[in-house]
Amino acid sequence: MQLILESLFNGVAIGSVLLIAALGLAIVFGLMGVINLAHGELMMLGAYSTYITQLIFKLPILMPFYNAYVIVAIAVAFLVSGVVGILLERSVIRRLYGNPLETLLATWGVSLILQQFVRSVPLAYGAGLIIALLLGLLLPIVLSKEFISNRYDRFIKLGSWSIATLIGVLTASGLSSSISKIGRASARNVDVTAPSWMRGGIDLWGITFPVTRLVIIVITLISVLSVTWFLNRSVWGIRIRAVTQNRSMSDCLGISTETVDILTFGIGSGLAGVAGVAVSLLGSVGPNVGGSYIVGCFMVVVLGGVGNLIGTVIASFSIGILTDLIGAGRLLTIWPDMPGPLASTVDFFATTSMARVLIFALIVIFLQFRPAGLFPQKGRMVEA
Amino acid sequence: MTLLETHNINTYYGESHILRDIDLSVQHGEMVCLIGRNGVGKTTFLKSLIGLLEPRSGDIYLEGNSLNRMQPHQRARAGIGYVPQGREIIPYLTVEENLLLGMEALKGGLTAHRKIDSFIFDIFPVLRKFLARKGGDLSGGQQQQLAIARALLGSPKLLLLDEPTEGIQPNIVQDIESAVRRIINEKGIGVLLVEQHLHFVRQADRYYAMQRGGIVATGRTSDLSQVVVDKFLSV
Ligand SMILES: Nc1ncnc2c1ncn2[C@@H]1O[C@H](COP(=O)(O)OP(=O)(O)OP(=O)(O)O)[C@@H](O)[C@H]1O
Ligand SMILES: [Mg+2]
Numbered sequence: 001m002q003l004i005l006e007s008l009f010n011g012v013a014i015g016s017v018l019l020i021a022a023l024g025l026a027i028v029f030g031l032m033g034v035i036n037l038a039h040g041e042l043m044m045l046g047a048y049s050t051y052i053t054q055l056i057f058k059l060p061i062l063m064p065f066y067n068a069y070v071i072v073a074i075a076v077a078f079l080v081s082g083v084v085g086i087l088l089e090r091s092v093i094r095r096l097y098g099n100p101l102e103t104l105l106a107t108w109g110v111s112l113i114l115q116q117f118v119r120s121v122p123l124a125y126g127a128g129l130i131i132a133l134l135l136g137l138l139l140p141i142v143l144s145k146e147f148i149s150n151r152y153d154r155f156i157k158l159g160s161w162s163i164a165t166l167i168g169v170l171t172a173s174g175l176s177s178s179i180s181k182i183g184r185a186s187a188r189n190v191d192v193t194a195p196s197w198m199r200g201g202i203d204l205w206g207i208t209f210p211v212t213r214l215v216i217i218v219i220t221l222i223s224v225l226s227v228t229w230f231l232n233r234s235v236w237g238i239r240i241r242a243v244t245q246n247r248s249m250s251d252c253l254g255i256s257t258e259t260v261d262i263l264t265f266g267i268g269s270g271l272a273g274v275a276g277v278a279v280s281l282l283g284s285v286g287p288n289v290g291g292s293y294i295v296g297c298f299m300v301v302v303l304g305g306v307g308n309l310i311g312t313v314i315a316s317f318s319i320g321i322l323t324d325l326i327g328a329g330r331l332l333t334i335w336p337d338m339p340g341p342l343a344s345t346v347d348f349f350a351t352t353s354m355a356r357v358l359i360f361a362l363i364v365i366f367l368q369f370r371p372a373g374l375f376p377q378k379g380r381m382v383e384a
Numbered sequence: 385m386t387l388l389e390t391h392n393i394n395t396y397y398g399e400s401h402i403l404r405d406i407d408l409s410v411q412h413g414e415m416v417c418l419i420g421r422n423g424v425g426k427t428t429f430l431k432s433l434i435g436l437l438e439p440r441s442g443d444i445y446l447e448g449n450s451l452n453r454m455q456p457h458q459r460a461r462a463g464i465g466y467v468p469q470g471r472e473i474i475p476y477l478t479v480e481e482n483l484l485l486g487m488e489a490l491k492g493g494l495t496a497h498r499k500i501d502s503f504i505f506d507i508f509p510v511l512r513k514f515l516a517r518k519g520g521d522l523s524g525g526q527q528q529q530l531a532i533a534r535a536l537l538g539s540p541k542l543l544l545l546d547e548p549t550e551g552i553q554p555n556i557v558q559d560i561e562s563a564v565r566r567i568i569n570e571k572g573i574g575v576l577l578v579e580q581h582l583h584f585v586r587q588a589d590r591y592y593a594m595q596r597g598g599i600v601a602t603g604r605t606s607d608l609s610q611v612v613v614d615k616f617l618s619v
Contacts, residue, residue, distance in 0.1 A: 235494045238481050242474045249472040252434050254460035254489035254538060 002207050007330045008321060013213035015320020016220035017278045021293060022300035022312055023227060024271030029301065031244045031264045033100065034093055037107040039297065040290025041114035042085055042269045046077035046276020047285040048118060051192050052127055053077075055179050067195045070277070074219065077273035083134050084114075085269020086262055093265075115287040119187040124176035132168025136161045189286035198281075216278045223274055227267075228309060240264050295356060296323070299363055319359060327355030385447055387412050387574040388433075388542050393442035395425075395432045402428045403439070404598040410542060410574040415564070417577045417585050417605065419616045420594035426578045427469050429594075430544050433576075434466045435459045446542065460489040465540030469547050469578075471531040475520030479511060482519045482534055489538030504533045507563045525556035532560065536567060543567070545577045549584060561587060580617055 025039050036042075050073040056062060057069035088110055096103045118126065139160030194212055201208035231237040242250040243260045251257050279289055296319055304315035324330065329350030338346065349358050388410040395403040402425045410416045418426050431437040433444060435456040444451045451459050460466070474482055483504065487497040505512040508529040514522060522530060528548055535543060545564070549557040561584050568575055579585050586605055593601040593616040601612060 238477070238484060238494065239488075241477060242481075242485055245474050245476055246472055248436055248456070249468065249474065250485070251456040252436065252460055252466045252468070252472075253485050253534070254457045254493065255485070256457050 002205070003330065003334050005205070006207050007324055007328075007334070009207075009209060009213065010328075011321025011324040012317055013216050013282070013320070014323055015317040016216050017275050017282065017293065018296045018300050018320055019313060019316035020220055020223050020278065021272050021275035022297045022304070022316055023224065024268040024275070025297050026301050026304075026312060027227075027231075027240075027271070028265055028268035031240065032093070032097070032261060034103050035100065035107070036085075036088075036093075036268075037104060037294070038088060038111040038114060039269075039272050040292075040294030041111045042081040042272035042290070043276040043279055043293055044118065044285070044287065044290040045084055045114065046081050046273030047192075047280035047289055048123060048126075048190075048276075049073060049077040049080045049273065050277045050280040051190050051285055052123055052175075054192055056175075059178060067197055069195060070198070070215070070281075074274055074277050077277045078270040079134060079273075080130050081273025081276065082266040082270035083130060083137065085272070086137070086266045087133065088269075089261065089265040094261075111290070115290075118287050122176055122184055124179065125172045127175055128168040128170075128172025131171050132164045135164035135167060139164060187287060189284040191284045192280040194281060212281045216281060219274065219278060223271065224309075224313070227271070230267075236260075236263060292352075295360070299360065302367070303363055322359050322362075323352070323355050326350065326358055327352045386410075386445070387414070387447060388576065389445045390433070391443045391445075393429070393432055393439045393444070395428055395437050395439045397428075402597050403432065404596075406442070406597075406599055408576075408592055408599065410576050412541075412574055413568060413572045414590070415568055415575040415577060415588045417579055417588035417591045418594060419579065419585060419591055421616065424594045425597040426594060427546055428597075430466070430468075430546050430576070430578065433459075433544060434464055457488075460538060460540075461491075463489075463539075463541035465489070465535035465538050465543045467528075467531045467535045467543070467545045467548060469550065471524075471527045473519040473522070473527045473530055473534075475518065477519055478515065479517055479519055479522065479530060480515040482530055483511070483515075483537055486534035486537030489540065501537060504537060507536075507566065508533050508559075525552045528552060528556075528560065529563075532563065539571075540573060542574045542576065545575060545579075547578050547580065549579065549581050557581065557584070582613060582617060585617070 021039065021043055024042075025036065028034055028036055028039075050070075053073040053076050054069050057066045057072070088107070092106050092110060093103060096106055140157050198211045198215055201210045202214070203209075229237075231240060239250070239255050239260050240263070242253070243255060243257050243264075247257055250260075275293070276290075279285070279293065283289075299319055300312060300316045303319070304311035304313070326346075326349050329347065349355055386409050388408070390406055390408050393403050393406040394401070406429060408416075408418075408429075418429065420426050428437060432439050433451075435451070435454060435458075446459075446462055446464065449462070451462065454462065456466075474485065477485070480500070483500050484494055484498070487500075488494055490497050510526055511530060511533055514526065519527065519530060532545070532548065543564075548560055548564075552560070564575060564577070565587060567573065575588075577584070577588060579588075585591065586608070588605045591601075591603065591605050591608060592599050593612060595616070601616075
């Protein structure tokens, strides 16, 4: 019993990461029909953002607040991945709209570029670049609201980009001189150390629940709730849903579809960043960390159905739990005197990658029977 | 000042030339009807007006301002309300949300306007009953009323109606007819109507008859002769 509970708990933690990331993937796919193969790398950026944030909080001035760095890291990761995602949409995906195959190839290319980027560029410079981009994109929006007149538009843009560049360069040099770890490029994996309150576990019913995993589950809960609220209750949520369901009519009603695209891509990518924070708390962070989650994300989206929150939640938890059950060989621990041949089969699949293969096969079989996923959309509109 | 004016509109689908040199105008408070057989290009013309299709040449003016380079959402905000053929209700949004979206065309959009003007429910009482229902679950006639109400909530200066009575039972056709009449009288907006029902066509002030993508006849609907009717309406 305890073993089962423990396994369930671990599975839910793994599933949580999948859930946040898959939610982002599904929002973007639902809106633009774009399958973003670089989504895993956006997770990786989120994980690296956590790492950098943690190092910054180790600086003497911020040391007193060290315990709170995880919360700051979530915001930072959301922003970093969001900005990179928006940039990706503006520069690449926008041009390939309506060509799914080309989009797939292009985003795959971007994912390789991002991987190489973190290998060969010092993280401090990367951070500086992102801050410059963030300021460059945000300042004109904020400033032009202040001045309203469009006459100075060009100067405002020019000015903001020069300020942004300056601040970016200063940040990069500041970071690389004060934190030597991120001053040089390195392809090696890095480890994020959890603050002291997140180490250890909580004992309940004779089981130890690791606090990190509890934190991950809480982060997931908050993310899912806020995304649901945002999509269903906020003004932008109505706009996003309208554009998702009927782009040209939404345009005719007065919705700027371009703005909706930017916002949605930003939020979808930002969620990948938040998932990245969770990833960094689960294990070590390297350039390839995104790749190991992206397949799971796609499986969740396929199984749960696009635009179906409950389906996505159930799919990610099932995949998470199955991964843990099979991959960690827990079936054998739960049922020690399994008959010989079965036991050796279970043993055979008891590695992370073999577990993934098995789950993938199971999902393919499942989809043979229910091609629309767990919860197909119902109602009048579907037949039309 | 003329509400809507087009000069020499030429629209293509790929290489096929659909609209040929369309000149048309609508005044404030005027109801103009565009008639023609199936497939002559009426919908194509309305799509060119709202900006879903880009004419290869020609000019569109709303109250003297050129709309040529504007995207559909900018034209909607400039004062064009569009009720497309097939209605295009956002299916998984509730009726209420669909109505709210109509106000995106107002200055400030939904952020500034959250209250649905109750005059909509005066005209189409059935909508109040179904506020919480999904738009896609309404019947065809109800969807049509919703589409018109949605367009009206944007307080347009010009309303484009593409076959609002297509596939709708006679008593609802009556409702829609009198609603459109009432809107013109109360709000003084211009209406450009594409229609096949003779009765509705006769409500308009002027007509344009289209054949193979060009305007071949125009005049007052009171002068609409049986010959023209037989030639251009598929009834
Ligand atoms: N997306 C498209 N691609 C290519 N040709 C099209 C397209 N849509 C319409 N057409 C063609 O353009 C012509 C005009 O079509 P349009 O829809 O404007 O006709 P209509 O006058 O509105 O007809 P109806 O009364 O049936 O609604 C038709 O010959 C049609 O086949
Ligand atoms: Mg038509």
